[in-house]
Amino acid sequence: MNDVLDVALRLVAVLVVFLTFPLVVGQTEHKVMAHMQGRLGPMYAGGFHGWAQLVADGVKFAQKEDVVPANADRRIFQLAPAVALLPYLLVLIAIPVGPHGFVGQAIDAGLFFVLAVMGVGVLGSLMAGWASANKFSLLGGLRTAAQLMAYELPMLLAAASVAMAAGTLSLPGIVEAYHWWWTPWQIIGAVVFFTAGLAELQRPPFDMPVADSEIIFGAYTEYTGLRFALFLLAEYAGIVVLCALTTVLFLGGWHGPWSDSVGWLWTLIKTFVLAFIVIWLRVTYPRMREDQLQKLAWTGLIPLALAQIALTGVVKVVIS
Amino acid sequence: MSLAAAPSGFLSPTGVEIAFVLVGIATVGAALVTVSTKQLVHAALWLVVTLGGLAVEYLLLTAEFIAWVQVLIYVGSVVVLLLFGLMLTKAPIGRSPDADSGNRWAALVVAVASATTLVWVVVDAFRATWINLDGAVQGSTKVTGQILFQHWVLPFEALSVLLLAALVGAIVLSRRTDRKNGAR
Numbered sequence: 001m002n003d004v005l006d007v008a009l010r011l012v013a014v015l016v017v018f019l020t021f022p023l024v025v026g027q028t029e030h031k032v033m034a035h036m037q038g039r040l041g042p043m044y045a046g047g048f049h050g051w052a053q054l055v056a057d058g059v060k061f062a063q064k065e066d067v068v069p070a071n072a073d074r075r076i077f078q079l080a081p082a083v084a085l086l087p088y089l090l091v092l093i094a095i096p097v098g099p100h101g102f103v104g105q106a107i108d109a110g111l112f113f114v115l116a117v118m119g120v121g122v123l124g125s126l127m128a129g130w131a132s133a134n135k136f137s138l139l140g141g142l143r144t145a146a147q148l149m150a151y152e153l154p155m156l157l158a159a160a161s162v163a164m165a166a167g168t169l170s171l172p173g174i175v176e177a178y179h180w181w182w183t184p185w186q187i188i189g190a191v192v193f194f195t196a197g198l199a200e201l202q203r204p205p206f207d208m209p210v211a212d213s214e215i216i217f218g219a220y221t222e223y224t225g226l227r228f229a230l231f232l233l234a235e236y237a238g239i240v241v242l243c244a245l246t247t248v249l250f251l252g253g254w255h256g257p258w259s260d261s262v263g264w265l266w267t268l269i270k271t272f273v274l275a276f277i278v279i280w281l282r283v284t285y286p287r288m289r290e291d292q293l294q295k296l297a298w299t300g301l302i303p304l305a306l307a308q309i310a311l312t313g314v315v316k317v318v319i320s
Numbered sequence: 321m322s323l324a325a326a327p328s329g330f331l332s333p334t335g336v337e338i339a340f341v342l343v344g345i346a347t348v349g350a351a352l353v354t355v356s357t358k359q360l361v362h363a364a365l366w367l368v369v370t371l372g373g374l375a376v377e378y379l380l381l382t383a384e385f386i387a388w389v390q391v392l393i394y395v396g397s398v399v400v401l402l403l404f405g406l407m408l409t410k411a412p413i414g415r416s417p418d419a420d421s422g423n424r425w426a427a428l429v430v431a432v433a434s435a436t437t438l439v440w441v442v443v444d445a446f447r448a449t450w451i452n453l454d455g456a457v458q459g460s461t462k463v464t465g466q467i468l469f470q471h472w473v474l475p476f477e478a479l480s481v482l483l484l485a486a487l488v489g490a491i492v493l494s495r496r497t498d499r500k501n502g503a504r
Contacts, residue, residue, distance in 0.1 A: 073413045076365065109461045112388035119396025123368065126403050130361055133413050145404035152397060169385075169461050 010105065011093070018089050022236035023054050028272075029236075029279045030054075036283045057229075064225035071133035072222065080131060081223070081230035084124025087117045088237035095244045096172040098254045098264035110171035111163055114245060115156060121234065122148045122200065125209070128231070129219035140218020143209035143290060147199055150297035151206075155196035157305035158189040161312045162249045175253035183251060185315060189308040190250035192301050194274070197242040199297070201235060203278060205285035208293055243274035340380045347373030355431075358415040364402045371395050385461040 030053060034041025046052025068077055094110045096102065107113050122144060129141020163169050165186065166177040183190070199206035210218040220231050247253055247270040254263030288296070350369040357363050371394040378387035410416075421427070468476055 071413060073361075076361075107384070109385045109388050112385065112392060112461075116388045116392035116396060119392060119400075122400065123395070123403075126400065126407075127365065130403070130407060130411060131413070138407060142404065142407050145400050145407065148400055149397070149404065156392075 007105075014092050015089070017240075018092050018237060021240045022233055025239050025272075025275050025279075026054050026232075026236050027051065028275065029282075032276065032279045033283050036280070061226055061229035066225045066227060067222070069133055069222050073131040073133070076127050076131035077222075078227070080124045080128035081227045081234070082124070083127060084121050085230050085234040085237065087121035088234060088241050090117050091241050092237075092244075094171060095241070095248060096175055096253060097267050099260065102254075102264055106170065106172050109169045111159055111169045111174070111249075114171070114241075115159060118200070118238075118241065119148075119152060121238070124231075124234070125202075125219045128223065132219070132222040134222050136215040137219050137221045139215050140209050140211075140221070144202065144219060146290075147202070147206065147209055147293060147297075150294050151196040151199040151301070154192050154297060154301035154305045155200065157302065157309060158193035158196065159249060161189040161305070161309045162186060164309065164312050164316060171248055175248055175255070178252040178255055180252070180255075186250055186308065186312070188304055188311070190246065192305045192308065193249065194242070194246050196297070196301060197246065198278065198281070199293070201238040201242060203235070203239070204282040205288050206293060207287055208290050211287060239275055239278050240271070243271045243278065246274055247271050336380055340377060343373055343376050343380065347377065355427075358420070360406055360416045361403070361411050361413075364399060364406060367402070368395055368399050371399070382460075383464070385464045 031041045031049070042050030042053035044050055045056040068074055091114050093105050094107050094113055096106070125144045126141050129137045129139075129144060132138075162174060165182060166174040168174060168177065202209050210220065215221075220228060223231060244267070247267055251270050251274075253270075254267050256263070256266035347370055350366050350373060354363050354366040354370055357366060371390065375387045375390040375395075378384075378390060
């Protein structure tokens with residue numbers, strides 16, 4: 001009975017994180033972007049610096065009519081947002097926050113679980129792009145697929161390098177094995193992983209598939225109301241997951257001063273610093289062209305990731 | 321193939337075995353829909369269900385590593401590649417008029433024959449083998465890695481050479497047409 005309660009509590013905690021953290025990141029994005037561009041951002045909703053803006057947005061989305069285009073493939077069109085969103089919920093279960101089992105569920109092959117399930121989320125965008133019966137949506141879907149295929153490989157290779165260094169695929173195990181000199185040792189892998197992750201989330205500057213000013217939000221063109229909100233939520237949940245993963249794999253997760261008592265705080269701080277960088281990149285860089293995107297992945301990131309793996313192997317053999 | 325292990329259960333099946341058979345039935349059903357549906361993209365999406373069902377079967381047999389690799393490679397990459405190809409060429413919404421093949425009876429015969437062969441081989445090979453699901457995990461990453469790189473390292477290397485050859489071949493093929501176009 002106690003076990004059941006324990007599992008239920010952990011799952012509820014993961015669900016709460018899943019429902020609140022993306023909103024926090026979203027609100028931070030509103031404010032940070034605004035200040036970087038010399039504006040104030042939302043100021044009215046909720047009174048204090050517009051803290052309730054996203055709640056208001058949510059209410060607005062919920063009130064809108066849920067439109068399905070006449071020629072669309074109804075069932076797939078309606079299913080797509082769930083396929084895009086749910087994988088991130090599953091991934092959050094496996095991410096360790098603090099030492100001594102502070103994790104939703106420790107999984108033996110956690111690293112593979114996380115990467116595999118994250119890859120499924122992109123199917124949601126593809127389904128949406130195809131089922132909308134809209135040329136722009138189809139273009140967006142095509143670009144999403146091309147981008148995914150290009151960036152999945154460097155991401156996997158960079159993650160494999162960490163797994164080699166730690167000698168385990170379990171995420172708590174990887175953090176357990178971390179030493180401070182891992183970060184300089186794995187820094188190339190970290191950059192590759194983070195960049196490829198950004199591309200997989202279709203965040204600027206890798207937002208060619210959604211390019212709102214060219215193909216009008218790509219796969220999501222035809223979506224309205226709650227379903228559109230679910231896609232947006234998936235993007236922000238993706239940011240949380242990517243930043244948490246980068247923290248766990250490359251930045252040592254809960255390691256830091258007094259990590260025994262406040263380890264979870266370190267994970268959160270590192271995650272949010274990375275989330276800030278994600279927002280910062282969005283404001284800083286212009287959108288990359290499709291050919292630049294592909295070129296960066298195939299001729300830039302993959303060789304770098306392979307070099308990192310070679311380096312990891314050499315160092316591993318030397319120190320063992 | 322997934323159903324082949326079911327008959328080895330005793331008269332009082334455990335919960336895992338029941339789940340295994342149910343998921344197996346769902347997987348086979350999804351596979352049948354995959355090949356019989358008239359809508360191309362739906363076929364690709366049903367393939368996702370089939371491959372996902374297989375991954376669940378691996379999980380139930382405690383082969384966690386294989387299960388996640390299955391999801392990663394097949395659902396995450398192969399199906400995405402399929403969908404990409406479909407979107408690039410022709411993926412109408414609704415029925416595809418040319419999704420019916422005249423060869424379907426021949427295909428059925430081949431499919432049944434190969435399925436029979438596979439099921440027979442698996443049943444014959446593992447007739448008396450019994451995986452103890454409650455004991456030490458036999459499909460963990462560590463065990464899989466040790467078996468792969470100690471006992472089966474030669475087939476593993478042979479496979480990697482084969483894949484490398486295929487990769488090089490694909491590059492050569494795609495570059496040759498490229499040069500021809502450039503010459504014109």
